[in-house]
Amino acid sequence: MQPERIRRVSSLALPIMGGMLSQSLLNLVDAAMVGSLGEVALAGVGVGAYINFLAVSMIMGLSSGVQAIVARRVGQGRSDLCAQPLNVGLLCALLIALPISLLFYAFSPWLVALISSEPAVTEVGVAYFDARIMALSAVAMNFSFRGYWNGTHRSSTYLKVILVMHAANILISYALIFGAFGLPRLDAAGAGWGTSIAMVLGSLLYFSITTRKAREHGFLRTLPDRTTLRSVLRLAIPNSLQQMLFALGITLLFWIIARIGTEELAVAHVLINLALFLILPGVGLGMAATTLVSKSLGANEPDEAYRWGWDVVRLAVVVLLVLGIPFWLFPDAVLSLFLHNEAARAIGHLPLQLTAAGMVLDATAIVLTQALLGAGANRTVMRISASVQWLLFLPLAWLLGPVLGYGLSAIWALQLGQRALSSLLFASIWRQRQWISIRI
Secondary structure: OOHHHHHHHHHHHHHHHHHHHHHHHHHHHHHHHHHOOOHHHHHHHHHHHHHHHHHHHOOOHHHHHHHHHHHHHHHOOOHHHOOHHHHHHHHHHHHHHHHHHHHHHHOHHHHHHHHOOOHHHHHHHHHHHHHHHOOHHHHHHHHHHHHHHHHOOOHHHHHHHHHHHHHHHHHHHHHHHHOOOOOOOOOHHHHHHHHHHHHHHHHHHHHHHHHHHOHHHOOOOOOOOHHHHHHHHHHHHHHHHHHHHHHHHHHHHHHHHHHHOHHHHHHHHHHHHHHHHHHHHHHHHHHHHHHHHHHHHHOOOHHHHHHHHHHHHHHHHHHHHHHHHHHHHOHHHHHOOOOOOHHHHHHHHHHHHHHHHHHHHHHHHHHHHHHHHHHOOHHHHHHHHHHHHHHHHHHHHHHHHHHOOOOHHHHHHHHHHHHHHHHHHHHHHHHHOHHHHOOO
16 A cells, blocks of 8 residues: 555544544443443443444434535535535434434333343443433434544544543543532443533534534535435435444344343443444544545546555554454453453453454455445445344354353354454455446
């Protein structure tokens, strides 16, 4: 990969990666703070967090939909229309996310009980989830803003906002978990309220910055037009459906692990947060590929778009390999930050090492799924991702875990194979270049 191309990818990806790493570090800090309350609290927050992820997944497609269309307009030289997709995203955040949040709030005890039947875990999970779901509309708005700023090659704005959000999140969560600074002690639920309050603060900050810097691109100057609305929804709905199926799969995976034991459930929560720490830089690079591919296609340069996909894959392999080394070499030291029970740490040793190895195998899929979203191939991404997860991984996880009794390590080893297969499939789709003819 040429140095000039590395610089181009880095200028766009590094702020996104910084924001992604910040998000992952925040998840780990939350896990560490809640972990001090005990394994029941950690398991309950894990259950609540993944049901919240299910709700968030329903509006997650707004980010890639807005970003792909914004970048395409930049490539076409139509900068005066760049903020129209953002206007659509914000409208959808109000019309779609608010009813979803009310529906999930109404059924939260039933949803949490589906995963864990242990009363103490369920009580914690409901309290945490109820706090998180209150900010779903703010989360949807933040996704839309992120798509706009990344699509216009100004991802540094996204980084600045998310760092402020996360600093506020840690401070507020700490105060509410432990009752510091004169605030009430809410235990595990305090982590949920801290996150929700920070999300709302982030939306307000985004509105302030975008109003000052994006009016010339049409931000809130006109009502969203029907063509842009259809384009955003055509891209956002398949991606949201894919994310929802993925989140349902994670939720089902937690249900499967809960059948093995509460201790395994707490370990799995930590392992997934650690996996996010490793995977998010790759997702950040993939989001850079979304912009680079979509802009190249907008400028009618399909060969350049194809090259960007592979160049970013190569960079992602190196980054994920380097990040995974400490997790492979020192699993006990890493797990001891979150799990204070030696038996629980022993359960997590091999799965954590498999997680580190799996990220490298997953690099191609991580990047090329995002690159295909930039090309508008959202339905293809949804079909492949959902099929591998639901038709292969989850049935085998149920068989190897609760049925045959091979435990958590077998499930994590199975994930290794799933990631390798996904990468092979997405590499094949990228090589075929059928995505070049898609118009958005």
